[in-house]
């Protein structure tokens with residue numbers, strides 16, 4: 001995406017009606033990497049993302065951007081258990097350089113009329129891919145316990161296609177409704193997938209001692225998404241139900 005000429009060449013060759021942009025720089029092994037590699041992070045998350053959106057705009061091509069909801073953190077107006085953040089709420093979390101690039105690029109990108117911006121959080125696949133949020137937290141030595149919005153991909157990827165096909169644009173919080181804590185996720189995982197699984201918690205203060213960049217914890221309001229999908233007769237399950245179904249599918253599919 002950083003190479004504008006190559007992006008244009010590809011668009012001219014394929015002549016797509018729609019583009020789905022799932023690319024971005026999240027860092028390895030985690031977002032702390034972005035703190036030490038700011039130029040590379042900007043090239044991908046800012047220059048690259050805008051290059052692609054811009055080249056699509058010039059050709060009248062619809063683009064769906066798989067963006068992030070990690071641009072918010074619980075605050076006095078949005079405490080744990082309180083109302084979620086609306087699409088119209090200004091971002092209030094730039095505690096990591098990763099989030100700082102993402103929130104600024106979203107703000108600028110949304111001036112393009114051809115962009116559908118889908119804000120995912122902590123994506124969960126039906127397998128135990130290393131990038132699955134569940135895989136990640138089962139491998140941590142210690143895990144915090146905070147309710148968050150999560151995106152169960154089985155439920156939401158079909159919704160992304162539906163919105164793109166219908167040329168919807170604008171920003172959508174793109175998670176299952178509700179919030180679920182780490183312990184609730186791991187408890188369901190233990191009950192349904194791996195009975196012998198055990199884990200240890202630590203506090204947010206203790207976590208802050210072993211990470212370089214801050215981490216976003218928040219619940220996004222999904223009202224706008226749910227209402228839009230209802231227009232197409234499509235429902236998204238509440239996050240606890242969605243996890244239960246996801247873990248049952250894992251068992252059915254022999255994932256361990």
Ligand SMILES: NC(=O)c1ccc[n+]([C@@H]2O[C@H](COP(=O)([O-])OP(=O)(O)OC[C@H]3O[C@@H](n4cnc5c(N)ncnc54)[C@H](OP(=O)(O)O)[C@@H]3O)[C@@H](O)[C@H]2O)c1
Pocket residue numbers: 001002022023024025026027043044048066067068069119120121122123131
């Ligand atoms: N994972 C999460 O928890 C999460 C949550 C919310 C939103 N997101 C967003 O979802 C997107 C994908 O995240 P992910 O977790 O799937 O990351 P990932 O596993 O690191 O995959 C990112 C992909 O983007 C490609 N890429 C990066 N920079 C690129 C560029 N400049 N041009 C072309 N391709 C580029 C990478 O290609 P190479 O392998 O060749 O480098 C890789 O295939 C990101 O924008 C991220 O912000 C992720």
